[in-house]
Amino acid sequence: MKKTITFFTILILIITTQAQEQINLLTYDNTQDINFFNSVKNGTQIKEYITNNKNSVKVGDTLILGAPTSQEMNTRTYSGSYGNIARGGIAQSRSTSKKTYEFIQLGRPAGFGSIMSAMNGDAQNMADNSLKNTKVVVNEIKTYHRGSKNKPLYVVMILGEINGRAFGINKFLSVMDTELGIESGEILLKNRKMTRDEAIAKLKEAKELLEIDIMSKEEFEELKKELAPIVNGQ
Structure with missing residues (x-):
């Protein structure tokens, strides 16, 4: 028992003593x-x-959860019975499956629950599509290396x-x-x-509309001028 307590004490100390340094502004190029x-x-x-596409995310910002993109499904089975089965009651069960997120997990990264799951060989508990369209607040932004300190950084929100x-x-x-x-x-x-890619796709769609006279040439040229800096990477 003492060994177990000592192990968890050391583990918690390692987590809580991680660097609490702060960077005011981090860019993708920095990472x-x-x-x-x-x-x-x-x-x-x-x-x-x-981000790489020059989007800004700050602590305190309000974001919205989009649709899950993982191919994994979170499946749960529920069972129950009506009446006394021995006397002709009915036993029922049903399963529900929800698509999970690829990059959004429940809980904090490397939190106590995550550590316990990892020790038991369980996969991380990813959020599912019941949270789609939920508004959330950026509580913290942290950065970690993809391995040793000589490896690039990734950003966790x-x-x-x-x-x-x-x-x-x-x-x-x-x-x-965060990037993905x-x-x-x-x-x-x-x-x-x-x-x-989105700008190019929008221009292609606009060109098709121009060809079938749904969009005027003036409207197309105006859109083309607006999207040119994005297409040209400026």
Whole structure:
């Protein structure tokens, strides 16, 4: 018993003594620049993060959960009975399956529940589509290395509930890769900038509308001028 207590005491100390340093502004380019990231410690707090597509996410921002993109399903089976089965009662069971998120998990990263699940060989408990369209607040932003300190950084967002709502038994959600969470559409930003691929797709659609006289040439040229900086990567 003493060994178990000692083990968990050390484990908790390791977690709670992770660097609490703070970076006011972190960009995606910073996370890939070894001259920058090799001096950053795991667990460093970030106040604002600028994504690869120049979107800004700050502590305190309100975000919306989009649709899950994982192919995994969270399946639960419920059972019950009506009357005394021995006297002709009826036993019933039903299963419900919900699609899970690829990048959003229940609870904090490396929280006590996550540690216990990992020790038992269980997969992380990912959020499911019952949370789709839920508004959340960015409670914390942290950055971690993808291995040793000579590996690039990735950014984790810890999301809190709005108006006292909890996510089931969990107080927080964790976006385990902010870049991929936003890129996949699992995280929706209020003022998300259009990506180059999206701009090209919109121009192609506009050209089709122009060809069938649904859009005027003037409207097409105006849209083309608006999207040109995005397409050209400016």
